[in-house]
Amino acid sequence: MSRSIRLAVIPGDGIGPEVVAQGLKVLTAVLPQDVKLETKEYDLGAKRWHATGDTLPDEELAALQEHDAILLGAIGDPSVPSGVLERGLLLKLRFAFDHFVNLRPSKLFPNTATPLAGRPDIDFVVVREGTEGPYTGNGGSLRTGTPAEVATEVSVNTAYGVERVVRDAFARAAARPRKKLTLVHKNNVLVHAGHMWKKIFDKVGAEYPEVTTDYLHVDAATIFFVTQPERFDVLVTDNLFGDILTDLAAAVTGGIGLAASGNINPTGEFPSMFEPVHGSAPDIAGTGKADPTATILSVALLLRHLGLDAEAVRIEEAVAADLEARDGTARTTDEIGDLLAARVAG
Amino acid sequence: MSRSIRLAVIPGDGIGPEVVAQGLKVLTAVLPQDVKLETKEYDLGAKRWHATGDTLPDEELAALQEHDAILLGAIGDPSVPSGVLERGLLLKLRFAFDHFVNLRPSKLFPNTATPLAGRPDIDFVVVREGTEGPYTGNGGSLRTGTPAEVATEVSVNTAYGVERVVRDAFARAAARPRKKLTLVHKNNVLVHAGHMWKKIFDKVGAEYPEVTTDYLHVDAATIFFVTQPERFDVLVTDNLFGDILTDLAAAVTGGIGLAASGNINPTGEFPSMFEPVHGSAPDIAGTGKADPTATILSVALLLRHLGLDAEAVRIEEAVAADLEARDGTARTTDEIGDLLAARVAG
Ligand SMILES: CC(C)[C@H](C(=O)O)[C@@H](O)C(=O)O
Ligand SMILES: CC(C)[C@H](C(=O)O)[C@@H](O)C(=O)O
Numbered sequence: 001m002s003r004s005i006r007l008a009v010i011p012g013d014g015i016g017p018e019v020v021a022q023g024l025k026v027l028t029a030v031l032p033q034d035v036k037l038e039t040k041e042y043d044l045g046a047k048r049w050h051a052t053g054d055t056l057p058d059e060e061l062a063a064l065q066e067h068d069a070i071l072l073g074a075i076g077d078p079s080v081p082s083g084v085l086e087r088g089l090l091l092k093l094r095f096a097f098d099h100f101v102n103l104r105p106s107k108l109f110p111n112t113a114t115p116l117a118g119r120p121d122i123d124f125v126v127v128r129e130g131t132e133g134p135y136t137g138n139g140g141s142l143r144t145g146t147p148a149e150v151a152t153e154v155s156v157n158t159a160y161g162v163e164r165v166v167r168d169a170f171a172r173a174a175a176r177p178r179k180k181l182t183l184v185h186k187n188n189v190l191v192h193a194g195h196m197w198k199k200i201f202d203k204v205g206a207e208y209p210e211v212t213t214d215y216l217h218v219d220a221a222t223i224f225f226v227t228q229p230e231r232f233d234v235l236v237t238d239n240l241f242g243d244i245l246t247d248l249a250a251a252v253t254g255g256i257g258l259a260a261s262g263n264i265n266p267t268g269e270f271p272s273m274f275e276p277v278h279g280s281a282p283d284i285a286g287t288g289k290a291d292p293t294a295t296i297l298s299v300a301l302l303l304r305h306l307g308l309d310a311e312a313v314r315i316e317e318a319v320a321a322d323l324e325a326r327d328g329t330a331r332t333t334d335e336i337g338d339l340l341a342a343r344v345a346g
Numbered sequence: 347m348s349r350s351i352r353l354a355v356i357p358g359d360g361i362g363p364e365v366v367a368q369g370l371k372v373l374t375a376v377l378p379q380d381v382k383l384e385t386k387e388y389d390l391g392a393k394r395w396h397a398t399g400d401t402l403p404d405e406e407l408a409a410l411q412e413h414d415a416i417l418l419g420a421i422g423d424p425s426v427p428s429g430v431l432e433r434g435l436l437l438k439l440r441f442a443f444d445h446f447v448n449l450r451p452s453k454l455f456p457n458t459a460t461p462l463a464g465r466p467d468i469d470f471v472v473v474r475e476g477t478e479g480p481y482t483g484n485g486g487s488l489r490t491g492t493p494a495e496v497a498t499e500v501s502v503n504t505a506y507g508v509e510r511v512v513r514d515a516f517a518r519a520a521a522r523p524r525k526k527l528t529l530v531h532k533n534n535v536l537v538h539a540g541h542m543w544k545k546i547f548d549k550v551g552a553e554y555p556e557v558t559t560d561y562l563h564v565d566a567a568t569i570f571f572v573t574q575p576e577r578f579d580v581l582v583t584d585n586l587f588g589d590i591l592t593d594l595a596a597a598v599t600g601g602i603g604l605a606a607s608g609n610i611n612p613t614g615e616f617p618s619m620f621e622p623v624h625g626s627a628p629d630i631a632g633t634g635k636a637d638p639t640a641t642i643l644s645v646a647l648l649l650r651h652l653g654l655d656a657e658a659v660r661i662e663e664a665v666a667a668d669l670e671a672r673d674g675t676a677r678t679t680d681e682i683g684d685l686l687a688a689r690v691a692g
Contacts, residue, residue, distance in 0.1 A: 076534070082544075083537040091535070115573050117463040134480075134501070134536060141538045145545065149505040151538040155480070159495040186586070188422070189437070190480060191429040192487045192497040198428075199491065219593035226572065226597040227461050240532070244590060247565035251572040 004036035005306060008067040008271065012045040013085075014280025015290035015333075016073025022292030022337030023071055023299045026318075029341040030303070030311045040067070044089055046077035046280075055088030061096055069302050070273035073295065074280035087137060094130050097270035099263035100161065101168050102130035102239075103301065104246040104277060106229075110324045112254030116226065122253050124232035127169040128242025130263055132161040133193075135239040157193040157238070162200050168266055169236035170208045180233035181205075182214040184221045184241055197238070221245060225252055250277055254323075257291030260298040262305060272305050274298040288332035293319055296340055311344075318343035350382035351652060354413040354617065358391040359431075360626025361636035361679075362419025368638035368683025369417055369645045372664075375687040376649070376657045386413070390435055392423035392626075401434030407442055415648050416619035419641065420626035433483060440476050443616035445609035446507065447514050448476035448585075449647065450592040450623060452575075456670045458600030462572065468599050470578035473515040474588025476609055478507040479539075481585040503539040503584070508546050514612055515582035516554045526579035527551075528560040530567045530587055543584070567591060571598055596623055600669075603637030606644040608651060618651050620644040634678035639665055642686055657690075664689035 009024065011017035024039065031037055042064065048054055064070060075090045094102070108114055108122035138154035166183075173181035183201045187194025198215065205213050216224065218241045224231060225248050237245060250259035259277035276294030284290055300315035318340050331339070355370070357363035370385065377383055388410065394400055410416060421436045440448070454460055454468040484500035512529075519527040529547045533540025544561065551559050562570065564587045570577055571594050583591060596605035605623035622640030630636055643665060650658035664686050677685075 082534045082540070086534040087537065115462055115464075117461055134499075137537075139501070139536075139538050141542060143505075144542075147505050147509070149542055151503045151542040153480075153501040153503075153536045153539045155485070155499040155501070157497045157499075159489075159493050163493070186589075188428045188432040189586075189589075190485075190499045191433065191483075192485050193499045195429070196487060196490075196495055196497040219589050222568065222590055222594040223597040223602065226594065227601075240535075243532075243535075243565050244568055248568040248572065248594070251569040255573075256569065 003034060004038060005069070006067045007037060007039045008064050008070040009039050009041045010044050010070060010072040011041065012073040012075045012280060013047070013077045014074055014282040014285040016045070016075070016280055018285070018288075018290050018333050019276060019292040019295040020071060020073040022333060022340070023295040025337045025341045026296045026315060026344055027299050027303075030314055030344040032311070035308075045075055046080050046085060049080055049085060055085060056092050061092075064093070065097070065270060067271045069271050069306060071299065071302065072273055072275040074276065074278065076280045077282055091135060091137075093273060094263050097263075097273065098265050098267075099130045099270075099273060100165050101262075101264040101266055102128035102242060103262040103264055104128060104242070104249070105260065105301075106246070106249040106253050108253045109258060109320055111326050112258065112323055114253060116229075116252055120228070120230045122229045124229070124249070125172065125234050126242055126246050126249060127165060127172060127234060127236045128246060129161065129165045129237070129239050131239075132157050133239035155190070155193055155238075155240070157196060159196060159200060162197055163204065166197075166200050166204050166236055169234055170204055170211055173211045173234040174208055176233055178233040179210055180212045180214070182216055182221075182232060182235045184216050184218050184235055184237040184245065186218050186241070188217060193238070201236070218245070222248060225249060246277055257294055258297065259294050260301055262298065262301040264305060272302075274302040274305075288334065290333045292333050292337050293340075296337070314344045315340070349380060350384060351377075351415070352413045353383060353385045354410050354416040355385050355387045356390050356416060356418040357387065358419040358421045358626060359393070359423045360420055360628040360631040362391070362421070362626055364631070364634075364636050364679050365622060365638040365641040366417060366419040368679060368686070369641040371683045371687045372642045372661060372690055373645045373649075376660055376690040378657070381654075391421055392426050392431060395426055395431060401431060402438050407438075410439070411443070411616060413617045415617050415652060417645065417648065418619055418621040420622065420624065422626045423628055437481060437483075439619060440609050443609075443619065444611050444613075445476045445616075445619060446511050447608075447610040447612055448474035448588060449608040449610055450474060450588070450595070451606065451647075452592070452595035452599050454599045455604060455666055457672050458604065458669055460599060462575070462598055466574070466576045468575045470575070470595070471518065471580050472588055472592050472595060473511060473518060473580060473582045474592060475507065475511045475583070475585050477585075478503050479585035501536070501539055501584075501586070503542060505542060505546060508543055509550065512543075512547055512550050512582055515580055516550055516557055519557045519580040520554055522579055524579040525556055526558045526560070528562055528567075528578060528581045530562050530564050530581055530583040530591065532564050532587070534563060539584070547582070564591070568594060571595060592623060603640055604643065605640050606647055608644065608647040610651060618648075620648040620651075634680065636679045638679050638683050639686075642683070660690045661686070
């Protein structure tokens with residue numbers, strides 16, 4: 001019997017292609033002999049938009065759907081108006097492929113420079129809802145550009161959408177040693193959405209008596225991310241709060257260079273998509289300064305999603321060992337990729 | 347000629363009454379002889395709600411309006427359903443009295459325990475919009491409590507509301523030595539509101555060529571709050587982002603025990619309201635452990651708002667001197683109030 005992974009690759013903009021190249025290098029090195037990797041590259045992002053005006057044409061969306069998974073580098077460039085590629089490409093993929101679990105683990109690896117004094121033990125994962133909330137694109141602008149303009153943004157939340165992500169989070173919490181799940185929302189102000197989240201959280205929680213639960217307002221949660229991050233195990237939250245909290249999480253751990261993410265469709269109906277949390281960083285593109293580790297850790301999430309757990313662990317252990325062994329001299333994007341590929345192959 | 351301040355006092359819940367008592371102690375001590383202080387206490391909060399079901403009756407709202415300013419301790423108790431007092435009392439005051447500038451300074455005082463390694467130089471002020479955004483209470487829930495529930499929260503933003511707070515922020519930035527203003531939003535996703543904010547920010551900015559401007563997405567801003575807080579001078583942002591960022595700001599400086607705020611109606615049409623950023627902390631109420639410094643610094647903001655700048659500075663200098671002189675032994679709420687009152691009087 002032979003196995004194969006049909007992987008779609010979207011290198012994207014800025015440092016995207018550079019870090020994706022290292023991700024593929026490590027992926028190739030870690031895969032067992034009997035697993036064939038077929039990659040197909042999709043030219044999407046700022047360059048394509050400038051050339052053709054396309055962000056994500058229907059045919060390409062249909063073609064992407066035929067893959068087992070998607071590896072994405074980074075999307076966005078200052079030359080493109082803010083929102084065009086985010087809404088037209090990145091969020092379009094997350095919504096079209098129903099990536100309702102946006103999984104973002106945070107771990108303080110050895111030898112990484114956290115800005116926090118005392119180096120707390122950080123090892124938590126944020127389960128960010130990926131298909132609802134203020135990200136739906138609902139809303140609009142009336143009398144645009146006039147002194148009488150009114151602009152609205154509508155956060156849309158459904159019991160259907162909230163329950164499925166809350167269930168996913170409880171299952172993940174139950175499978176971890178500490179079995180703790182924190183809901184983050186702002187239910188003292190956003191009472192409609194917030195109370196629905198809380199009610200569903202409590203209902204599903206009754207099915208998981210072994211999981212300790214907790215609720216925090218998003219403002220209070222940011223305090224604990226800085227002063228007591230070790231208190232968190234699994235967190236579940238809305239799309240926008242998850243966006244904010246996971247950048248903060250990256251800041252308090254080793255920085256955005258290590259933050260991996262998976263946009264997951266747990267039902268398997270659509271391909272899941274893996275990407276570093278960081279952006280396209282056009283200021284350092286081409287300099288060899290980009291850290292590909294976040295992309296390589298995203299490849300580990302991809303492997304785990306495809307059932308290749310042992311290979312995922314090999315990558316994560318290689319990253320930990322690499323950081324442990326680091327002597328402080330600067331390394332290029334390529335060198336980090338080579339070192340990690342060598343570690344996972346060995 | 348004699349002057350007087352008619353001050354409304356809302357001690358509120360939990361540690362609210364304790365910290366407000368110290369705020370009044372220091373206010374009394376700092377006021378010049380010729381300024382008469384008339385205080386009137388309003389019994390609002392959890393106890394009142396339990397007893398009568400009232401949050402903020404119209405007559406009391408009308409009575410509050412007759413004051414020159416309001417000093418508020420803290421609102422909220424776990425025995426009251428989340429949102430009842432927040433929406434029915436605290437936010438009702440902010441909206442009714444058109445507190446469109448929610449002013450929240452962050453400063454790293456000497457000898458305070460920041461969780462950040464390296465003790466960066468932090469001295470910035472967040473101008474949080476206070477009367478719009480996701481805080482308007484717009485939205486609702488359909489088929490509440492059923493598996494088909496849909497809950498929405500509508501962020502409402504008007505050119506009128508955004509321009510006035512952006513103008514206030516530019517004026518504040520222009521009056522500070524560094525003259526720097528950062529707009530924080532999420533205009534790559536919340537494109538309608540985000541683009542309006544950005545357009546108005548750029549338009550008003552053209553009138554302030556001496557102010558250096560910058561834009562950050564809210565997720566990126568949280569990173570810089572932790573890794574590079576010294577880069578900020580004045581920030582202006584939406585109601586919800588401001589809520590989140592100012593708790594984070596408190597976390598990276600001396601903690602929530604030092605975070606002051608003013609809910610300001612700059613036109614003077616309505617009384618402005620001053621309150622610590624922290625909540626009612628029912629777990630430590632009555633123990634003497636609450637730090638009244640945030641309330642006392644809020645009194646300084648109140649004095650500055652009323653034109654008593656020299657007295658405001660005396661309080662701020664007293665707090666800095668008090669923290670400088672601190673020897674690490676625990677002090678009660680009362681002791682801190684006494685020490686600061688003595689300093690400002692001396
Ligand atoms: C680029 C942007 C649309 C995106 C988001 O807001 O989700 C990014 O910040 C992220 O966290 O993946
Ligand atoms: C209590 C709550 C409604 C309030 C807010 O969200 O504005 C508080 O968090 C604050 O920051 O003053």
